[in-house]
Amino acid sequence: MMVPNMHLLVIEAPEIASKVKAGQFVIVRANDEGERIPLSIAEWDREQGTITTIFMEVGASTGTLACLEKGDTVATCVGPLGNATEIAHYGTVICIGGCYGIGSIYPVARELKAAGNRVITVLEARSSYLIYWAKKFVPLSEKIFNITRDGSLGMKGHINRLTEIIHSLPKPPDRIIVNGCTYLMAHTSEATRDLGITTVVNLNPIMIDGTGMCGVCRVTVGGQMKFACVDGPEFNGHEVDWKEFLSRRKAYMSEETLFSRRSEPKTETHKEGKCQA
Numbered sequence: 065m066m067v068p069n070m071h072l073l074v075i076e077a078p079e080i081a082s083k084v085k086a087g088q089f090v091i092v093r094a095n096d097e098g099e100r101i102p103l104s105i106a107e108w109d110r111e112q113g114t115i116t117t118i119f120m121e122v123g124a125s126t127g128t129l130a131c132l133e134k135g136d137t138v139a140t141c142v143g144p145l146g147n148a149t150e151i152a153h154y155g156t157v158i159c160i161g162g163c164y165g166i167g168s169i170y171p172v173a174r175e176l177k178a179a180g181n182r183v184i185t186v187l188e189a190r191s192s193y194l195i196y197w198a199k200k201f202v203p204l205s206e207k208i209f210n211i212t213r214d215g216s217l218g219m220k221g222h223i224n225r226l227t228e229i230i231h232s233l234p235k236p237p238d239r240i241i242v243n244g245c246t247y248l249m250a251h252t253s254e255a256t257r258d259l260g261i262t263t264v265v266n267l268n269p270i271m272i273d274g275t276g277m278c279g280v281c282r283v284t285v286g287g288q289m290k291f292a293c294v295d296g297p298e299f300n301g302h303e304v305d306w307k308e309f310l311s312r313r314k315a316y317m318s319e320e321t322l323f324s325r326r327s328e329p330k331t332e333t334h335k336e337g338k339c340q341a
């Protein structure tokens with residue numbers, strides 16, 4: 065566990081590690097009976113043949129994943145999936161990460177910096193103890209802003225403080241890229257709409273196959289139907305139908321809650337508490 069409820073998962077997957085680009089994801093199953101869990105790739109090592117994901121324990125499947133121990137094997141890991149982040153020389157780019165998105169925005173910030181951009185990083189969390197990898201952003205970022213709900217680090221509040229950050233810069237950023245929970249992405253997009261700053265979000269709808277076949281990840285962007293797994297997961301945040309997106313994400317909420325209560329841990333490695341075999 066990195067910080068409460070947030071886990072680091074390093075998977076030996078040489079083929080994925082050899083091809084992955086910033087912004088892509090994998091679909092993992094913790095065990096043979098497990099659900100397919102889409103996870104963004106936060107780091108990779110092409111020489112070692114490993115990929116790293118950071119996941120938040122929110123329900124039954126991520127709970128099972130959290131019970132795995134070093135050396136265990138996941139049943140399947142498919143990827144890299146989705147389109148890579150468009151990296152170009154934009155000028156100044158604000159990279160915003162919250163929750164698991166602090167991890168997944170990291171390779172994006174790194175690639176943007178390598179392409180000659182001036183990177184400004186914004187890390188958002190409920191409290192200072194939930195912010196991780198902060199040091200990794202230091203060499204990449206011209207400036208780092210922290211926003212915490214309780215004010216324990218940086219600015220107090222939530223992403224509504226973004227407008228102040230933008231106004232504190234010598235000139236408006238040329239692009240904003242935001243990764244993390246739906247609330248963070250939707251509110252960032254809302255805040256930047258009137259400012260006319262291109263805002264890219266990394267959508268996280270419910271997914272099954274991740275290859276454009278099942279249609280579960282359907283989202284409406286710019287009035288058109290898109291499949292997040294093959295057309296995204298990155299989209300222009302100003303064009304996303306957030307109301308529909310939120311309601312589709314909640315579609316299986318009661319089943320998920322029921323399953324989460326009923327489910328027994330299934331891996332051999334569950335040792336104690338909820339992980340007991």
Ligand SMILES: Cc1cc2nc3c(=O)[nH]c(=O)nc-3n(C[C@H](O)[C@H](O)[C@H](O)COP(=O)(O)OP(=O)(O)OC[C@H]3O[C@@H](n4cnc5c(N)ncnc54)[C@H](O)[C@@H]3O)c2cc1C
Nearest residue numbers: 102103104119120123124125126164268269270271313320
């Ligand atoms: C492209 C993409 C990248 C993602 N990257 C990460 C990541 O790096 N780290 C991370 O912690 N989470 C990530 N997610 C979300 C993660 O997949 C879900 O939190 C996880 O599947 C929840 O499973 P669960 O059974 O533990 O929770 P559940 O009890 O099933 O659900 C808890 C919440 O997760 C949502 N959810 C459930 N199943 C899925 C699914 N198959 N796909 C998407 N959302 C789902 C539900 O709507 C609900 O809000 C990503 C999702 C997508 C689509």
Ligand code: FES
Nearest residue numbers: 272274276279293
């Ligand atoms: S997850 Fe099935 S179409 Fe995208």
